[in-house]
Amino acid sequence: MPETCSIRAFAPSDAEYAALAAIGASTPPQFALDYEFRDAADWREFDESFAQAGRALTRYMAACDGVPAGYAYAFEVDWAPPPGRFWCVLRVRPEQRGCGVGARLYDRLLADLAGRRAAGLLIELDDSEAALRPALERRGFRAQLQSWAFVLDPRACDPSRFAAYAKLGGLTIATLADEIARGADWLPPLHQLYALVAGDVPIPIDPHASPPPEWLEHQAIGLPESLPEAFFVVRDGERYAGMSFLHANGPGRLFQRITAIHPAYRGRGVAMALKLATIEYARAHGCHEIRTAVESNNPSMLAINRKFGFEQREGLTLFERALELPG
Template sequence: MTVTVRDLRPDAHADLEGFARVRHAALPFVLVTPESLAHDLTQMHRDAHYRPLVAVDDDGEVTGTAQVHLAHDSAVPGQGNVNIYVHPRHTRRGAGTLLLRAAEEHLTAHGATRLLAWVLDEPGNRAFAERHGFRASRSAHFLRLDLAHRELPPLQDPPPGVELRPGSAYAGDPRPLFELDAETTADEPSDVDIEFTDYEVWLRETWRHPLFDAELTTVAVVDGRPAAFTAARTDGATRYATGMTGTARAFRGRGLAKLAKNDSLHRARAAGYTEAFTGNDTGNEPMIAINKWFGYELCGTEVRYVRELG
C-alpha cells in the first residue's frame, strides 16, 4: 500500500476529522478537535511557519499526522518543533519517516538549526527517534482524573483577601490574565524558553482558541490582582483539561493554585465533564504531588527528543 504525505487541507472536513481521529488514537491524553485544528492553522503566528501534514493511504484515509512549526515565541532563533503521530493500526508502513522528512525540509528552509520532538515513552517510538539521529532530553507525564467517579477534595472558602473568579470575568479586558500567563509560563521547565510578549498573538492563540473555556477557568485574585489561575480547556462534550496552572512569583507558597484548580475541577464536574487531563514535567515534583492529591493518576509519559541540524 502506498503512503503519501501532503499538507492538511483546512477546508476539507475529512482531513480535519482524520487528523483529530489519528491524534486521539495515538495520544488520547491531549484534547484535539477539527475546530481546534482549523483555528491553529489559520491563527498561529506567521513567523511560526506552521505546516500541519498528513499521511494518507491509497483510499485517502489519514493514517499519520505531523504538527510542524518554529518556536517563534522563543528568544533563541532556529528552534523547530515536529510532533509526529501515526495511528496504531498503521505503524511500520513508512508514514512516520515520510512525515519527518517533509517536516525537516520545511523547517530547514525556514532557518531551523535544531529539531525538537515529543515522543511517547514506548520502545518502538523511542527507537524510531534514535534511528533518525535524535537524542533523548527531558520527559513529562500525562495524568488522568476520573471526574465521574473519583471524589474531589472538598471545596474550601478562600482565605481573607482572596477571591475566586471565573476567567470569563475578564472577557472585557483579558490583559491581566495575559500578564499572569506570561509570568508563569516563563518559569515552566522546558528545553525552549518561551516569552509571551505579544498580547494580540496571545488573544488569537490562547484566549480565542476554541478549546479554551473561560467559564471553567478559575482565577485567584488578591487585592484586585490576579495572583494564580488554572486555565481550562474542554472538547465541549466530556473531556476537560488544564492547559496551565500557575502562581505569580510574589504570591507563591500560599496554596492559591491548588485553591483555583479545585474550584475549576468541581465546576467542570458539575457541568457534565467526566474526564480530566493534565501534564507535568517529570521534574516538577510539587505540581505532580498536588495533582495526585486531587486524585489524578499517571496514564502516560513522553520524552523530548532533540537533533541538531547542520
C-alpha cells in the first residue's frame, strides 16, 4: 500500500500529458473507455477540442508516493437532454487498485460537480471490470443501457442471401472515393446528416454535440485508418440519405464506425444496404473481421447485425446517478 496518496487538479504540461498517457495505456486497448486515450498527443487534442468549443473540462490526477496513479475527469453532456448531466471517466493503474485511490478521485470529482449544480453523473463500466459494479451501485448508480461489441468473419457470410437489400428503388450506393472523384461537394451535406442524427446516439464518437465539418473530414480521409473506398453513402439524386464507414483496425480487420440514416429514409432498407456494402468490401479485400458496437436501446441495428451473422461479444454498461440539487 502506498505511504502517501495525493489528489490534485490537472495542470497542462508535457509531464502531465505523459502521465495521462501512461495511465491510459495501463489497461488493454480493448478495455479502454470512450474518450480515453493512450497517447499524449491524443489527450492534448481532446483537451483542445473543449477549449475551442468553449466547454469546461474538469480533471484531477492522483499520485501515490510521487508516482502518477490515476485520473478522473468530467464534462457536461451536450449531445442529448436533459441538461446538467456530466460524463465521468475514472481510471486507476492496476498496481494501485484496492488502495482507495479510485474512491478519493471520485469523491473529489463529485464535490466539484456538486458545486456546479450537476443534476446527474454518467459513467461507463467495461464488462472486464464487473467486480466494481457493487461499488457503483452503493454510490447510487443505476444501469441505463449496455453497449456490446459485435464481430463478423465476412468470409463466412454469403452476401447473395441478402442481394434483395441492395435494391433501393431509385437510391444509389456510392463510396466517398467515388464522390471525391466526381467532384461532389460531399462534406457539408454529410456533416449536416451526421449532426441531424447525432442526438440519437447515446455514446457518440465525438463528445461534442456539433463537431465541426473538419472533424468528419478527418474521420473520413485524414486518419491513418481512414478508408474513403470503404466509406459508403446512399444518394437520392444529389441528396445524401445515409452513410456508413469502415476504418482499418489492424491487418485484415475493420471497424465499422458511424451508420447514419436520414429520418426521411428510415424503414426503406437503407441501413441493410449499407451493411451489405461494408461486408462485400471486407470480402473483396480478404478481411477476416468486422467489429462494431451497438447499444441495447437500438433494436433495429441489433436485429440487422444478428441477421448478417455478427456474434455478440463483450461490452460495457452505462450507469447514471441522479444528484439532488441544493434548494
